[in-house]
């Protein structure tokens with residue numbers, strides 16, 4: 001059983017409980033459900049830097065990254081740094097995140113917010129909208145082609161952008177469909193947790209130009225971005241590199257300043 005199998009096994013139990021606690025009708029009545037969303041894909045297309053900065057407290061590969069930060073400061077700091085969007089991990093068991101982290105980010109900034117979650121049920125997409133997200137993540141490795149279609153079409157009806165994440169060619173081929181906005185290549189091998197930019201390089205030419213290309217994980221310096229931009233990547237998802245510092249916003253500011261130099 002790999003880490004994604006374990007996470008999705010636990011997620012099914014969690015989502016079934018959540019559905020009983022807060023029915024869909026109640027989510028649909030939340031104030032944020034009516035909010036006009038902001039397109040991350042559009043922001044990335046218009047940007048020269050393309051940074052999506054993540055709120056990530058811990059992870060299966062690194063354990064604790066940073067537990068002591070105030071979510072408000074992180075979101076405000078990222079916004080002041082000039083990032084294009086913010087990713088908020090909402091999984092509790094493996095990443096120490098929560099939907100409260102998403103709400104805090106929503107209350108603190110006007111960035112497009114990605115709900116970084118292991119989505120296996122339509123309920124989580126409605127929940128994402130009700131808690132202020134603008135974008136959802138769909139992970140090809142844990143979904144069938146039919147689920148990717150069903151979930152991405154629901155997201156589009158709710159005016160949410162869709163970032164579809166792949167790790168290899170097979171996942172990419174099964175996923176390409178018009179209801180996606182961004183295709184993300186995850187550089188982290190989920191069996192070994194090793195990260196390699198080669199994954200992004202190798203898959204780039206197989207991604208049709210209709211989608212905004214995003215490279216995810218293991219990006220720890222500006223050089224990595226300079227290497228990936230010629231492969232057509234417009235978005236760069238960075239978590240640990242910013243979150244391991246005492247001031248992720250300041251770290252993102254310095255990173256973007258270096259990128260613009």
Ligand SMILES: O=C(O)c1ccccc1NCC(=O)[C@H](O)[C@H](O)COP(=O)(O)O
Pocket residue numbers: 003004054056059060061062186188190216217218219237238239240241
């Ligand atoms: O980060 C992990 O260890 C991890 C393990 C299993 C599934 C997903 C995982 N991470 C989620 C992400 O995709 C990253 O948080 C994101 O791409 C940022 O990565 P990084 O910049 O390397 O923190």
